[in-house]
Amino acid sequence: MNVPSAPGRRLTAGLFYTVLAAWAFAVWSAPIDSVQGVIQKILYVHPPLAFGAYLGFFCTALFGGLYLWKGDDRWDRWSLSSAEVGVLLCTLMLLTGPIWAKGTWGKWWSWDTRLTITLLQYLVYLAYLLLRGFTEGSERTARFGAVYAIAGVVLIPLNYFAIEMAAGRAIHPENLGDGSLGAGMGMPFLLGIVVVLSAFAYLVVRRYEVACLRDEAARREVEATGSEGAWAT
Amino acid sequence: MNLLRAVLWKDLVTEWRQRDRVVAMAVFALLVVVILYMAAPPGIGAESQQHVPGLLWVAFTFASILGLNRSFALELENDALAALSMASGDRGFIFLGKAIANFVLLFGVQAFTTGAFGMAFGIDFWPILHQFAAVAALGALGLSAVGTLFSAMAVRTSYREVMLPLLMLPLMVPVLLGAVRATEGLLLDGVIPGSALQLLVVTNAVFGIISYLGFEAVLDE
Amino acid sequence: MGYMIAAYVISVGSVAAYASYLALERARLRKQLDETGSDPSSS
Structure with a gap:
């Protein structure tokens, strides 16, 4: 059996590197904020990472749902890949956020609504990866993962409602981009979003390839030894 | 429908004969109360009222995890899980039977724990008994629905007892x-805040549907 | 300044590290499959 080459690897790689260069230049030449100073440039990486992380969580649930519907392993591999890349981007968002907060508000963490929801969502997808690691049998792993991913994505609006009601505290600016960005800051911000989204696509495609190769290696191992209980991806 | 009744009846009768799960849950809930009291003394009477709702629900949640861990472990030991999943009829009914059995156990433990809480912290639950029972039942419903789904998953993983709280707790927020806000409102003002009640009902409905549908995919063929 | 640089180094560095890990893993698995497989991958 051929190891399938993931669709669009060249395309996503090319897109990613092109936008990366444009983004790096735009961030470099972006004006320095008159109030916050140079630290405000974290704007061009932190909120875009949030877009990427939530896209990852959404895709995990979407592909999980498609797997449950169609029963095709490929959807499960896409689902796992989205989750892993989403967790990576979410980790980076949760690291860059406190760095920015420490520099401007003087404290690493505050229990702001969006922070809390993101942290909870992060824990859900960490649990998702643990669940997959601890479940034996690739078909069962895929089913459990899909069900958990869907439950996890449903949690986002519920949490939003719950935390607003119970402990509503907002320090994040609302309606970003509604003219609230200073002159010359819109372009690098937009490029930041594009660069994170293309990085997401690029990494997911590469992760998908690794998942295919691991499944294939596990399949051959089963074939060679005749033993059950191969679980990879 | 018969399947639902059979599963529910079997679980409750087994529990009634052995009584191990309910007793373990209740003792564990008491232990959580004692540990929490030692770790962060909330005071007695009126001054404790602000902390008690949180403590109470922490005790309920941990006790529910203890009970849910056993919900499917027993079936696995007797190899009944395979038979269950092969049972003709809608698997949704198996879910409902299991979830209702878990709910009944949890509700019993809640009643016991609440009584102990009332005595320990000098809080009179009598005047708000009906409303509080409603809030406790709504909370227990959410815990049992999601908990039943995830305990069916956790029992098939290699670290069963570890996996259930990891899966369940982030979704229970x-x-x-x-539940905590509703209890708080009841204890401080004697009324359940509308928004808290709304949240409980909406969350229960959403999680109930998800768990019911998801259970289909969780049982092995 | 330090904070800003730290944020960018962590972000870009982590993505680069993850991408290299995936590339290495891919190469390793390909090699393994080519050695063990009776029907080596062609693409």
């Missing part, structure tokens, strides 16, 4: 927030 909206239920717990609603």
Whole structure:
């Protein structure tokens, strides 16, 4: 059996590197904020990472749902890949956020609504990866993962409602981009979003390839030894 | 429908004969109360009223995890899980039977724990008994629905007892927030805040549907 | 300044590290499959 080459690897790689260069230049030449100073440039990486992380969580649930519907392993591999890349981007968002907060508000963490929801969502997808690691049998792993991913994505609006009601505290600016960005800051911000989204696509495609190769290696191992209980991806 | 009744009846009768799960849950809930009291003394009477809702729901949640861990472990030991999943009829009914059995156990433990809480912290639950029972039942419903789904998953993983709380706790946040705020309102003002009640009902409905549908995919063929 | 640089180094560095890990893993698995497989991958 051929190891399938993931669709669009060249395309996503090319897109990613092109936008990366444009983004790096735009961030470099972006004006320095008159109030916050140079630290405000974290704007061009932190909120875009949030877009990427939530896209990852959404895709995990979407592909999980498609797997449950169609029963095709490929959807499960896409689902796992989205989750892993989403967790990576979410980790980076949760690291860059406190760095920015420490520099401007003087404290690493505050229990702001969006922070809390993101942290909870992060824990859900960490649990998702643990669940997959601890479940034996690739078909069962895929089913459990899909069900958990869907439950996890449903949690986002519920949490939003719950935390607003119970402990509503907002320090994040609302309606970003509604003219609230200073002159010359819109372009690098937009490029930041594009660069994170293309990085997401690029990494997911590469992760998908690794998942295919691991499944294939596990399949051959089963074939060679005749033993059950191969679980990879 | 017969399947639902059979599963529910079997679980409750087994529990009634052995009584191990309910007793373990109740003792564990008491232990959580004692540990929490030692770790962060909330005071007695009126001054404790602000902390008691949170403590109470922490005790309920941990006790529910203890009970849910056993919900499917027993079936696995007797190899009944395979038979269950092969049972003709809608698997949704198996879910409902299991979830209702878990709910009944949890509700019993809640009643016991609440009585102990009332005595320990000098809080009179009598005047708000009906409303509080409603809030406790709504919270227990959410915990049992999601908990039944995830315990069916956790029992098939290699670290069963570890996996269930990891899966369950992050998803329980909206239920717990609603239940704690509702209890707080009841204890401080004697009324359930509308928004908390709304949150509990909406969350229960959403999680109930998800768990019911998801259970289909969780049982092995 | 330090904070800003730290944020960018962590972000870009982590993505680069993850991408290299995936590339290495891919190469390793390909090699393994080519050695063990009776029907080596062609693409």
